[in-house]
Structure formats: structure tokens, C-alpha cells
Amino acid sequence: MTTTQRSWAKTRTTESGTTEPLLMVRDLEVEYRTKRAIVRAVDHVSFDVFPNEVLGLAGESGCGKSTIAHAVTRILKPPAYITGGKVMFNGIDLLAMDEDNLRGFRWEHLAIVFQSAMNALNPVMTIGNQIIDAIQAHMPVSKRDARTRALELLNTVGIDPRRIDSYPHQLSGGMRQRAVIAIALALNPELIIMDEPTTALDVVVQKQILYEVQQLKDQFGFSIIFITHDLSLLVEISDRIAIMYAGEIVEVAPSQELFRNPKHPYTQRLMNSFPSISGPKQVLAGIPGSPPDLSEPPTGCRFHPRCHVKIAGLCEEVHPALLEVAPNHSAACHLLDPEVAP
């Protein structure tokens, strides 16, 4: 597939007012190269993140959503390689930046919060010292000033500042995840990537943390890329949502629009895979089959083997481009292309 056949995920500003995106990702390609096969985990992915926006990235396991997070922050490790595309952050090309500059750039402008707070924190260091470390690595401040800032940060994320000298194992899962968020906030970054930040937590704690993240975002004005497989959660927290399938973005829309009016057959079926807690009880079918093996992705549209409305002879052959199907709403499906299905 050549890039010209695909349109960029066209997006405009949400309520934030500016039209200039903070992060621009264009035709990003990531490959895992093993002896057995080359797996293109992310294939020509393009999207924007605007200031003070929450962009949700949804998809099933193995669809490439975490790989995008790792590629954008340049923390991919071999055998994963970025093989194409551009990642522009406020006009700066992140893929061209060398390691030294990246190290400074990362925590100051761009932070990442991982799924498992248990593994993200150093078990033999108090959480206070871990926050102080992050601050002192980037700013020439005294330990005392850094500690004052750490106390503030703990308070901000809802941890009793008296717990500053606690070790990670002395905190509950929810508190540890808050501590990780505090470290991410330490240098006031413009963008925080949250990769399944609450998946390991219980719903009540999840709600508490998401509510606080939302408040912090409004207070400090940063943007968030929020990655999860839980679409119900994503609709709640995001301004816009990008749906990924087998390494590609197949639909992008404002979250309520996506929830009420999904266009891509995959999104429609995915919406039909989540039981609801309110409203009438419905029979849900899920989606037959399983996500494809990316070392041998299906030809044409990658969703065609599981699609219930595919056009015989077309969807198996031709890859659909991501087209604007409604204002601010793009999808990659031949059925939505006026030239194919008028």
C-alpha cells in the first residue's frame, strides 16, 4: 500500500480554541523484526493531539496501541524499529532527535504512565526520593526544594504528603498508580501518554483516579493520549477517540459522536461487545473470529475476514483509505466511500 492512497486522520480542534496540534503523527510505521518474521505492528498511522485534549486510543491486544505510545516517546527497544513516518511535537521532529536531547525532552515535555505501577516504581526507593530524582535530573534545584515540590505533587494526586517516605510496597495499587502520575506531572509536561493506567485497578479506584486526572488536566492544561481496550471508559474520559485494528487506525471521531454514531463495521461491532449497566438489556454478539496475526495480515481491508457487511471481490483486494465521512469524523471502509457505495 502506498501512502498516497491513505488520507491523514483529519482532525480539527475541539473546545480548546487553537487549531495548531501539539503532537502530529504522520504515516508512522513500526516493525518488529525477528528471525522468524517481520511484523508491522503499526502501519501508516496518522493522528493529531491538540492542546488540553484527551485523545483516546482504543483497540484489542496486539493492535499496536502500546507500540504507538512507545514509538512516540522513542522508548522502543529492539527488535522493534520505527521504519517510517514523522512525529512532530510543537514543530520539533522527535524521530530526528538524538538520545541526549531526548532524555531532557522526555520528562519535561512528554511523560508516560504505564499500566503496571508495581513495575514502574523502584521497590527499594521511597516514592518521595523517586519524585525528587525525576525533578533533580531535569532541573538544577536543591534537594530541599525538590522535596517541597514532591510534597505538593503528592497532595495534588490525592496521596497524603505524610506518605512521602513510604516504599512502594507500603502503598495500595491505587496509591502506587497515583505516585506514578505524580512523577509524570513533576515537570509540568505538555503531553502525558497513559497506557492502560487503570487496567490493573478496581473500578472504584479507577473512577477516583480518572476523575482526578481530568481535574489535573483542566488545572494544568496538558494533553493526554489515553490508551485502553475499554471503550466504555474511553468514551467517558476522551474528547476524541481513534479506533485501531491490526496496526491501523480505522476510525477517528469525537467520543460522543463515535459512541452514538459509529461508522466503521469494526467499531460498530466493538460497541456491540460491551454490556451496558444502564438502559434495556440487549443480546450482544461480540465479533466472530479473532484479531489477525500481523506477520501475515489479511489482504485488502484487514477486518474483512471478520466483517459481516464486506463487499465480495473488493474488500479482500483493495485497502480502504481513511476518509472523512462526516465533519471531524473519519473512517476507513469501502462502504463509506461515495465512489464505491454511493
Add this chain to the structure above:
Amino acid sequence: MTTVHQPETAPVTDYKTRATPVLEARSLTKHFFTGSALSRRVVKAVQNASFTLYKGRVTALVGESGSGKSTIVRMLARLYEPTSGEVIFDGRNTLEYTSRKSLMHYRSKVQMIFQDPFSSLNPVHKIKYTLERPLRLYGDEIGIRGRAAIQEQVLNLLRRVSLSPVEEIAGKYPHQLSGGQRQRVAMARALAVEPEVILADEPVSMLDVSIRMGILNLMAKLRDEQGIAFLYVTHDLASARYFADEILVMYAGYIVEGAASEDLIQNPKHPYTQLLLSAVPDPSRGLRTADVEIKGEIPSLGALGNGCPFAARCPHVMDICRKAMPPVTTLEGSRWTRCYLYE
């Protein structure tokens, strides 16, 4: 075994209207003892859990991690010895079963499905072997003897869990199957011994979202067509509403409320159930409108006082709540709760 392939023609039994108890837990309690002889700590994992599983019905056990759900499952499966209480099956307290033979009989009637289909199947054996094992061990019990009959039954089992082509699947190793297919194999293995009860401990939470419904729908079919009683353990209230006929809510070792699914979802009584429901993501509601002030987390099971474990977080807490655990209060219908608000 010929009957299982024509479930469409089988009369739909009125499991829903006529409650036939199969397995009953009576005041099940499990305390774990940790620490040294001098500083012994007691972790009260499950306290006084009583409930009944009925033929052709799904009972969901919902709660946060560490609330004691899996401990209950393990006691019912006779993997943990309860500290006190009874498990009644066929009118007998199964905790009196001590001989290998009676335990084997019990386990053939009460099967388990685990959360992780990647570790619950032996990776060095083909699917065929995994399904032949229970048939060889329990062949006498279920009337399947001889090589040919066993092989035929393996294929039948794969058909029952909608895996096809059956011959091909039978010859595969677990790593050649997807997570959803593996969980179906785990289900086929459980079905092999013709159980009356299946204890399913978070059976879909490790699967991709698009295939979870397929597994839940398959279990619903087994419930409806074969009258299997399910205990569905989950932290996901929305899937419990979808799949279960009755929901039990657990908090810090206690079952605090039990009701028919819709009653519980539409009209939760216990303050903890109310909190849990308000925290479930609901796209039609939106996070920004969340007006719930939620504080605190589930308490440590090693440091529970005498009172209600939810008292510290409860918006309606009264003096008495901190002194003693509220008894079971029966409310309208067959629902009940443990809360002084309804005493």
C-alpha cells in the same frame, strides 16, 4: 451422549421459574494464618458466606480484587479447606467426603474454569490429550469406555463449545490457538465429566473484548440447554448484569447483598453496591457529571475490626456500624442485604 447435539429439540425446562438447588454454601468462612508462632496474624478472607446455586441459573459473585471471591470458589471446588461452614451437594455436607473416590465423584459434578487460558492448558500436550484425560479418569462415571468412544466424545465436546473444524483443533497444541479458542477448550474439558455445576473464575477478563461476548453467550447456552448451574466470578458488574440471573456483591470478605440481577442494578440497596454501580464506566452518563465523592479503598483483611468493613467509607455510617457486623436482613422479593439501614 447423543442428546447433546439436538438441544434445539429438547424441551426448554422451566429452570427460571422452578428453583432447583444444586450446590449450597452455608456460613462458609476461611481464615488464613500468617506470621510466626509468636506474632500470628489472621487474614479473614471469607466470613459467613451463604448462598445457593440453582440448576440452569447463573449466580454472579461480584467484588473488587482481594474481596474473597476466588477464596469462595476454591472452597467450593474443595481446593481450600474452609475454616468453618458447610458445602451441601446432593443433600450431604461434602466436607465430610474424605475418601478419594467420593472426592472424585464430587469433582466430576463440580468443575472449574480459570481466568488464564494461557496457563490452564498443558502446553506440551495436544488438545486431544487434554480432553481425553478426564474421559479416561471418569469414563466409568459417565459411561464412556473404550478408545473409539473416547475419541468420538472428544470431537463431540469440541462441537459443543463451537470449535471447528473439530479434527484439526483436536490435533493442535495450546500455543496454536487464540485466547478465545483456548478458553473454549477449557470449557470443553470442564464439560467432559458432565458436571452439574461450573465455577467460572473471571473466565473472560483475560480475553480480547471482541471475543468475550462469544464466551459468555456460549455459557448462557449451556445454562439454558443443559441446565448447568454457574457461579460466575467477576469484577465487572456490567457483564454480571448481562449473564447472571442473580448477583451477590462481596466486600472485604463478606457478601453484603444478594438480589436478582435487574433488581440489584436498578435499585441497589447496600451503600457499597451503590458505590460500585456509580463507578462502572457508562458512556451514556459521562465522567464529568460524576457527582460521587468516593474516598478510601478496600481495607486490609488482616486488620478488620468487629464492625462493618465498609463503615470507614460509608456515607450513611452510624455508631452501631463500627461495633458489630450487621446481620442479614431480608427485603422484598428474595433479596437481602447486610446493612443496619434496613434493619
